[in-house]
Amino acid sequence: MKTANIIIAIPAAASALYFLGLWAGPYWQIVALNLTMWIALTQSWSLFSGLTGYISLGHAVAYGLGAYVMASLFREWPIWLIIPTGGVVAGLFALIVALPVLRVRGPYFVILTFGLAELVKFVLLAVDTALGQSSRLLFGAPNTQTLLLWMLALAAAATLLRHHIGLSRFGRGLIAIREDETAAETIGVPITRYKVAAFALSTVIPGMVGAVMALRSTYFEVLQVFSPTISFTIVTMVIIGGSGDARGPVMGALFLVALAEILRGLSPQLYLIFLGLSLVLFVIFSPNGLTGLLERKPR
Amino acid sequence: MSLLEISNLSKNFGGLKALDSVTLRVQEGSTHGLMGANGAGKTTLFSIIAGNQPPSSGSIIFQNRRIDGMRPDKICRAGISRTFQIVRPFPGLSVRENVETAALFGRAQPPKQSELGRIVGDILSECHLADRADQPAATLTLAGRKRLEVARALATEPKLLMLDEVMAGLTPKEVEEMIVTLLELKVRMNLTILIIEHVMSALNRISDEITVLHHGQLIASGDPSEITANKLVTEAYFGSEDNPKESPL
Numbered sequence: 001m002k003t004a005n006i007i008i009a010i011p012a013a014a015s016a017l018y019f020l021g022l023w024a025g026p027y028w029q030i031v032a033l034n035l036t037m038w039i040a041l042t043q044s045w046s047l048f049s050g051l052t053g054y055i056s057l058g059h060a061v062a063y064g065l066g067a068y069v070m071a072s073l074f075r076e077w078p079i080w081l082i083i084p085t086g087g088v089v090a091g092l093f094a095l096i097v098a099l100p101v102l103r104v105r106g107p108y109f110v111i112l113t114f115g116l117a118e119l120v121k122f123v124l125l126a127v128d129t130a131l132g133q134s135s136r137l138l139f140g141a142p143n144t145q146t147l148l149l150w151m152l153a154l155a156a157a158a159t160l161l162r163h164h165i166g167l168s169r170f171g172r173g174l175i176a177i178r179e180d181e182t183a184a185e186t187i188g189v190p191i192t193r194y195k196v197a198a199f200a201l202s203t204v205i206p207g208m209v210g211a212v213m214a215l216r217s218t219y220f221e222v223l224q225v226f227s228p229t230i231s232f233t234i235v236t237m238v239i240i241g242g243s244g245d246a247r248g249p250v251m252g253a254l255f256l257v258a259l260a261e262i263l264r265g266l267s268p269q270l271y272l273i274f275l276g277l278s279l280v281l282f283v284i285f286s287p288n289g290l291t292g293l294l295e296r297k298p299r
Numbered sequence: 300m301s302l303l304e305i306s307n308l309s310k311n312f313g314g315l316k317a318l319d320s321v322t323l324r325v326q327e328g329s330t331h332g333l334m335g336a337n338g339a340g341k342t343t344l345f346s347i348i349a350g351n352q353p354p355s356s357g358s359i360i361f362q363n364r365r366i367d368g369m370r371p372d373k374i375c376r377a378g379i380s381r382t383f384q385i386v387r388p389f390p391g392l393s394v395r396e397n398v399e400t401a402a403l404f405g406r407a408q409p410p411k412q413s414e415l416g417r418i419v420g421d422i423l424s425e426c427h428l429a430d431r432a433d434q435p436a437a438t439l440t441l442a443g444r445k446r447l448e449v450a451r452a453l454a455t456e457p458k459l460l461m462l463d464e465v466m467a468g469l470t471p472k473e474v475e476e477m478i479v480t481l482l483e484l485k486v487r488m489n490l491t492i493l494i495i496e497h498v499m500s501a502l503n504r505i506s507d508e509i510t511v512l513h514h515g516q517l518i519a520s521g522d523p524s525e526i527t528a529n530k531l532v533t534e535a536y537f538g539s540e541d542n543p544k545e546s547p548l
Contacts, residue, residue: 178391
């Protein structure tokens with residue numbers, strides 16, 4: 001899709017979802033909030049992992065840090081300031097850990113990011129317990145409509161960012177790193193700087209998403225917001241949607257959220273079975289996900 | 300005038316001396332051949348010049364600027380480009396995208412978007428890859444991938460082009476095509492070439508000067524006729540006539 005089309009399409013889709021949410025009532029507002037949350041997270045993840053091929057299982061940390069910032073500063077700072085602060089804190093943390101973490105590749109990187117995420121989770125849990133604050137309630141949070149509006153903005157921003165970077169010189173460098181890091185470096189790509197920048201950038205929006213979602217659940221618990229399930233779900237969505245461009249994360253998130261909503265009513269036990277089944281089928285028959293299927297047809 | 304000055308360069312891998320105090324000057328505008336048996340240290344020398352590996356000791360001066368220990372991407376932008384003996388294309392990208400990426404990153408100044416297409420188009424046609432520009436690099440034949448290595452290196456607009464066995468594994472006809480391509484490119488792009496090659500006839504034909512490495516040491520340097528006549532070189536390759544039992548082969 002051309003950039004001009006996407007610039008029109010995203011706000012259009014976002015406002016359509018918003019008014020649909022207003023019209024359809026609270027249940028669908030929550031579904032829409034969920035959907036946009038996953039789009040924002042998955043697009044951000046894909047900005048780093050999709051382009052560089054370094055699969056991160058640590059993005060739950062960004063989400064968790066954002067939520068933690070919200071829980072700690074709620075009622076002390078204005079909300080409009082806390083949300084970006086969540087993004088900045090997540091980005092700074094990523095910047096600090098990036099250099100040691102990005103020294104390893106392939107499966108080692110996957111395991112390291114996962115281990116680091118668990119480490120952060122349990123350290124913060126210990127800190128909170130020592131402070132006597134094992135969980136916090138957030139009274140007086142904005143209503144779902146407001147949160148949906150913010151989340152739509154984050155999802156649209158993440159999608160635009162992913163799309164724009166994918167086509168930029170920066171993105172071309174990241175793709176070269178994915179294809180062959182040694183060759184990339186030899187033809188002039190500053191690989192370390194690029195990897196660190198993309199890694200940090202990919203955590204900023206998830207940090208803001210975490211901050212907004214803390215307001216949605218109105219209570220904060222470390223084990224919940226740093227849950228590895230968040231990281232796993234992001235990867236699952238990208239496997240199903242594809243990570244080649246900005247369409248993949250949107251389709252992956254749509255697919256999973258729709259599957260969850262449909263099966264919630266019919267038979268909740270079937271959800272995980274269907275999820276596992278679709279993962280297996282996609283990995284075998286369409287490694288590039290739904291976007292890969294779309295591109296196969298015209299040929 | 301020498302473009303590249305290598306002085307007392309050594310590289311140790313544990314107890315193994317891959318390069319042992321090598322001193323070498325590459326004249327601007329020349330084609331400098333590098334030969335030697337497997338394990339002589341030729342590719343190691345390339346990797347160190349290009350910054351892929353640090354030297355253990357010694358210095359490398361390129362255009363009056365010390366480059367040993369610099370990052371590979373900076374060395375590339377300074378004007379040195381290499382190919383890989385074991386080819387390393389970006390397999391999932393098209394041939395054109397491979398070359399575009401090199402043009403976008405490897406030059407001292409990134410080209411304008413409007414010029415990129417022309418720059419890449421010229422290089423693709425000169426390397427006889429224009430008709431395969433849109434297919435994935437992974438689908439090229441070996442000869443095609445070797446050409447892509449050269450095309451990608453050229454796209455970075457090098458002053459010094461280092462070619463690591465770009466003719467190995469090619470048929471005689473493909474070797475001939477490659478030689479013609481290289482000679483044309485050298486003139487048009489004002490290149491200095493440092494070339495590793497096992498195809499001796501090809502090396503003799505294009506080199507102004509040849510340096511021979513043996514077990515990490517420089518054993519001979521001179522014009523092609525001198526090298527062919529050099530006793531040390533024939534001994535290193537074929538063993539001494541006096542002691543046939545000590546032949547390294």
